[in-house]
Amino acid sequence: PNITISLEDRINIAGAAIETAISKLGPDAQFDGQSLGYAGQLYSQMAEFDIASNQTKYKDTLKEYFLKAPHRSSNFSDVLYYGHAGAMAYAAYKDQVFLDYAIQSWWFGQTYTLTSQQVAAGKTGVKNITLSSQCQEITMAGGTFHASSCSLPLAFSHVCPVCRAISRTPELWQPFRLGECVILPARHP
Known part of the structure; x- marks a missing residue:
């Protein structure tokens, strides 16, 4: 038009x-x-x-x-x-x-961004959690925690059934949820 x-x-x-x-x-x-x-x-x-x-x-x-x-x-x-x-x-x-x-x-x-070394070790110094190396065959390296505290309530409505990723706008980004922690991935399908 x-x-x-x-x-x-x-x-x-x-x-x-x-x-x-x-x-x-x-x-x-x-x-x-x-x-x-x-x-x-x-x-x-x-x-x-x-x-x-x-x-x-x-x-x-x-x-x-x-x-x-x-x-x-x-x-x-x-x-x-x-x-x-x-x-x-x-x-x-x-x-x-x-x-x-x-x-x-x-x-x-x-x-709060995961390095390849942290992902390989399965842990990071800023959170007391065990890291998965991948979600849906995509590396967690480059992912960034949504919050500096794992105790924050989550205000998202869309949940990925495979990795429990959550997002307000799933087509824009899909954070990974690990326990109460959320990680913003470097890229996600």
């Missing part, structure tokens, strides 16, 4: 949607009562909007929001969203502070 709406109108519509989302943030630059990851997703969208519209409209706002953002979370997925937002903001603005946020998230996540 042909797009008949002007570029300017599309930018205005997208900008209005982002502004509406921003208006829902609390004083801590988070959505009240929601997972921290939702705000991280919004931060990414703000940077992506500036990339797509060739602007720097949200640069200063994002700097302010990142200062308020939590620097650690027991839920790795939340940190992942902030890392992605930092990378997108760096791509948009070429400002080192955003790259630093992305790098901090990477180092936090790397701690």
Whole structure:
């Protein structure tokens, strides 16, 4: 189909949607009562909007929001969203502070990412569990724990009958469940 709406109108519509989302943030630059990851997703969208519209409209706002953002979370997925937002903001603005946020998230996540050596040994130093080497014939190496604590409740609805993988969106990613721990795989069918 042909797009008949002007570029300017599309930018205005997208900008209005982002502004509406921003208006829902609390004083801590988070959505009240929601997972921290939702705000991280919004931060990414703000940077992506500036990339797509060739602007720097949200640069200063994002700097302010990142200062308020939590620097650690027991839920790795939340940190992942902030890392992605930092990378997108760096791509948009070429400002080192955003790259630093992305790098901090990477180092936090790397701690909870399984190496081939850990998978071969069947254990990792950050969790007291026995690791399987594979799930559905795919290595666990490169998989990342969903949470830094194994005691977090799970808020997912789809379950893989073979490996008990769970996901909100099964076509995007399927974390592995080991006891109470969840691992985000490097790739999964």
